[in-house]
Amino acid sequence: MRKAEPGVLGIFARLEPLLEACKRLRREGVQKFQVITPIPVEEVQEILEKPRSSVRLFALIGGMLGMASGFALTIWTSLDIGLISGGKPIISLPAYVVIAFEMTILFGALGTVLGLFWNIRLPRFTLDPFYDPKFSEDHFGLWIPCGALDAPRVEASLRSLGAEEVRFEKG
Amino acid sequence: MTQLTYSRVNRDLIKTMEPPKKNYYLTLAGLVVVVGTGLAAWLYQISVGLGVSGLNHPVGWAVYITNFVFWVGIAHSGTLISAILFLLRCKWRTSVYRAAEAMTVFALMTAGLFPLIHLGRPWLFYWLLPYPDRGLLWPNFRSPLMWDVFAVSTYLTVSVMFFITGLVPDVAAVRDKATGLRKKIYSLLAQGWQGTDNQWRHYSSAYLFLAAFATPLVISVHSVVSWDFAMSIVPGWHSTIFAPYFVAGAIHSGLAMVLTIMIPLRKLMKLEDYVTGKHLENLAKLIIVTGLIVGYSYIAEFFVAWYSQVPYEQAAFQYRAFGDYKVLFWFMVLFNTIAPLFFFAKKFRTSTFWLLAIAIMVNIGMWLERFVIIVGSLAHEFMPFTWGLYRIRLPEVLITIGGFGWFFLLFLIFVKILPVVSITEIKEEIRHEVEEGKP
Secondary structure, three states: OOOOOOOEEEEEEEEHHHHHHHHHHHOOOOOOEEEEOOOHHHHHHHHHHOOOOHHHHHHHHHHHHHHHHHHHHHHHHHHOOOOOOOEEEOOOOOHHHHHHHHHHHHHHHHHHHHHHHHHHOOOOOOOOOOOOHHHHOOOOOEEEEOOOOOHHHHHHHHHHHHOOOEEOOOO | OOOOOHHHHHHHHHHHOOOOOOHHHHHHHHHHHHHHHHHHHHHHHHHOHHOOOOOOOOOOOOOHHHHHHHHHHHHHHHHHHHHHHHHOOOOOOOHHHHHHHHHHHHHHHHHOHHHHHHHHHHHHHHOOOOOOOOOOOOOOOHHHHHHHHHHHHHHHHHHHHHHHHHHHHHHHHHHHOOOOHHHHHHHHOOOOOOOOOHHHHHHHHHHHHHHHHHHHHHHHHHHHHHHHHOOOOOOOOOOOOHHHHHHHHHHHHHHHHHHHHHOOOOOOOOOOOOHHHHHHHHHHHHHHHHHHHHHHHHHHHHHHHHHHHHHHHHHHHHHHOOOOOHHHHHHHHHHHHHHHHHOOOOHHHHHHHHHHHHHHHHHHHHHHHHOOOOOOHHHOOOOHHHHHOOOOOOHHHHHHHHHHHOOOOOOHHHHHOOOOOOHHHHHHHHHHHHHHOOO
């Protein structure tokens, strides 16, 4: 298990002050902080300016792999038997399109889920020490990793930004 | 939904998962008996042979295949609501999509049983899978039946993944409220979801892609199922309109099943604030559309038969409307095309009684449609010499009812262990409504 790092957690009851706090952190050049929300918030992503998720790449590769294996499976097995049935060519591509299509979807979706799990390092069976059950209900969190020395300053500024509750986690 | 707050959504929706009352267990026990009876009938059929069913020459496909096509069809509207309406940003989908998606998964789990039940030697079902067997034989990928294996198994896998992915943040919300053993179980299911910005970033992207992958399945799976019939030369089956015709019918029956489930569900679970009359009304409006497409397809089928000047085709359709199964045919027309027209009147769309009544009619009608197409065409093929009549027998009746029992049993278990309405998406919806400042 990863060793938890120390930091300050600010809990916000409303979204707007949280977004303000994020903007301010970005302005001040703080790079490493996490935002915890009960719902996906596009504005957070905009403020953080992180690159687009690489899940789409997994989806694309999965889909292409699926199509290739769909055609490979049907063509190879037909050649392996080499039996003409129904007067059709041994490699009857129009019929194989259906299989290739289904496998494109199947592998694409599998790739997407794999990409999701890979990117967010799930599944994991422990939560971060700063996680508060309120975050899945109606509160928003801002986690700023920092040492014990900086903590009072960070705590004060989070309070001034409207955090309802602020606490230091030793990690 | 603006009067709702986040914590109230949490409370209300997690409340639906509280330990159930006595009636729940009674219903559960009843369904177990129904499923058990069906299972016993199937075991009887396996031990004695397929002869105990009404299947015989010339009608080799009947009630089991009807059930298969019916249940695959039911699945479709769940994906329509959860994936297509998601991509189209239809807001009203939020309240009903979780239940519709669960319906998709359970309907497919029911549908998948019927081809196996239909097999004379069900223990050899794995012959359908492409594996290197001792005889060096491979499945014939030119056969629509093989396409079907791939289409339905892909559909089930993708639906399950889509369903589970959508559940993760909600299960995390349940985890945070649970205690004791429940907390342990839901912690495992939530897989460590915390809702950090990084998790949401990838999650939103993955969800979008899964919706995009599920979307073509709505169109393709029932098309492939319809080709099981359309690729043959049987009069009444050999038709190019079968794919869109079946897809429209699938969504028609599926929407009706969503209504059939949602109306009692929202009453029993006290979800009237979440699944409002507006949602039911929108479903009813969709049923008008699919009902009209289905009605148009019925007419088009008869027109093509007449216009083709092929005597076999004409005879097949004459038989369908005026032959041995004419009663079923006319009930099908009445239930699928005439009954949904009542939804044009607001009075019917807004009355729960009529919504439920017409939805059940559509369900029956769509089951009859599958039956009429499958059995009606096989009974009267080209040569009068080979004509025959199919009559349903007791094991088939019990297995069919058992199939319905199985579906509702799965659903009944689902409503108590997972949130039936998406907690996360309802919260998102509230936020958007507050920001737009409209009621």
